[in-house]
Amino acid sequence: MKELCSFSTVEDFWRYFNHIPRVSQVFYDGDTKKRVGPNNKVVEEYSLFKKGIEPEWGDSKNQTGGEWFWRCNLDSDVLDLFWTNLVLAVIGETLEDPTSGAHVNGARVLDKGKNYPIFKIELWIDTKDATVKEKIRARLVDIIAHGLPAHKMARNHPKFEWKDHS
Template sequence: ESLHLGITLSLTMGETVKNPLQHDWVLWEHIAGARNPNEWKQNMKMLGAFNTVEDFWCYFNHIPKPSEIFFDGDRKKVVGPDSRTIEEYSIFKKGIDPKWEDPKNSTGGEFYCRRHMEPDQLNIYWQNIVLGVVGETLDGDTNHINGVRVVDKGKTYPMFRIELWIDTKDMAVRERLRNRLIDCIQDGAPISKKGHPQFEWKDH
């Protein structure tokens, strides 16, 4: 079974019918440079909201890939006419902010994988987990997933962190999601010399 989010278009009376997603989602970026919590919040920028397959791809295909903007071992890259440096992308359900303090996030925690990744691996890992989350193939009918983040942790060496945030600390739910997460993120990804990505757990 593919864990990818498929797109099918239907035509009715000459009009394209969009395919609805189960939830509404918001795509965020976080600009580097915050030194305190207030600045951190100010540096969060909503890139767009979507609730259909087509609108998701419209946003996702028109933002730079993580490898195109994150630290590559030489420099952090700047984006746009304002020359901003992006250190994080996140996609969360509408109404949930990508921060620990949000009530929906504070009851649970996150799975995270922090490691060096080759550019192609970073991009496909990020795409796979996003598709699994937005397409509801990771969560199924349980509705525990709040969102997903990819964060640039590189300073002198390229280091990245991929996170899956959920609303519960329940061990059975965590184990089920961890297993599905590992299967999802590896789907079609190039084989790494470091082996399969491993996810640790952190309470919020």
């Protein structure tokens, strides 16, 4: 895993985000594992985490919580929409209830495809509190599918499951 960038302003975020390939441009499409960059590397995940938090279970900030995850087969346009919505929700802090504090550590999308395109979308949080977890999950389901046309909603309705990190 390699850090591509870090940012502290909205302007910096958009400067980087607009120049990083969409996940559908680098993940397995059912035909080939795509290779990118001068070293011809296969990209298997995109991560967005708060500064100082590694996208690893062993990071002390992640050990106290877990992740909401969804393993899914999505069309490329839907995958891009869901990832963009999740990224914007994480940096805009719209997934969290202001009364319960900041619990979101970061998000990942992983290419799990071998013989067909399958992806895993994750939201990592620092708590196992049932009430906080459920509020975040409910917001996650609403936010991630924002902008999805109604005719695509039934097939692509997010079904997140919980996994503890300890």
